[in-house]
Amino acid sequence: MNGTTLYINDESVIQMNTRLEGTWLAGYQQYDTGVNTSISTLPRQLRWSSIQAQIPEGGESSDTPNDLNEYESGPVDERFDLEAASEELDPEDLDNPWPYTFQMGDSVWIRTEGGNWYSGKVSSKSVKRGPTRQGEGLFYPVIFRRRIRKHFAPLNGEIKPDTPRTRTLLRQAGWL
Incomplete structure (x- = not known):
């Protein structure tokens, strides 16, 4: 037991x-x-x-x-101290990979190939598997800028959940 x-x-x-x-x-x-x-x-x-x-x-x-x-x-x-524990798991930098599992409809922040950050939503339950900077990983479909749909991988550091910590990092980097 x-x-x-x-x-x-x-x-x-x-x-x-x-x-x-x-x-x-x-x-x-x-x-x-x-x-x-x-x-x-x-x-x-x-x-x-x-x-x-x-x-x-x-x-x-x-x-x-x-x-x-x-x-x-x-x-x-x-x-x-759940808040402190949560912050320990959050990335220290926007570019850092973050092994996070997203669900359909989650609000996210994504980094495009041009290096710009945009808010978006995970648009589907279907994910793709493929190579990332840290080995095999998942790529989530995200709709951003009203109609653009692309796949992004948390292990590449290109997708983050819309959390207070992520917003703080975006604000510090001058994106908000």
Whole structure:
């Protein structure tokens, strides 16, 4: 069993993936942890404490442990700074490749062969595969300047998602 403990109304709920008879099942199960989950200690600190899994009739697998080691974490704000983590993944320069997966309809910024940056939208679910600066990669179809449609590859640094970080980089480079 592999999961994260969530506390709702003084009850422990564990999101888990459990492998039973060769099939991965995902869901929410309740467990009696015997841990004091009062509001004064949560959500600042989450605790794992010898949780006994209640697996239905004979569904227990030899590779699914019934006991988790005790775990205590630090304050939530020290562990999860999502904004900072997001910025660490963003490119530091507009020309840098960025392994990003786009969806149809996503707003993007693209760099043309002439080196100009334009806003556009991913126009289709169909992507092309081909060589990039970093090996094999995907090329996304983008419509920009109202009617021009071309394919661009994130691994070539020529397409970026329309995010605050991308806009900051464009502004610093004088494109906005």
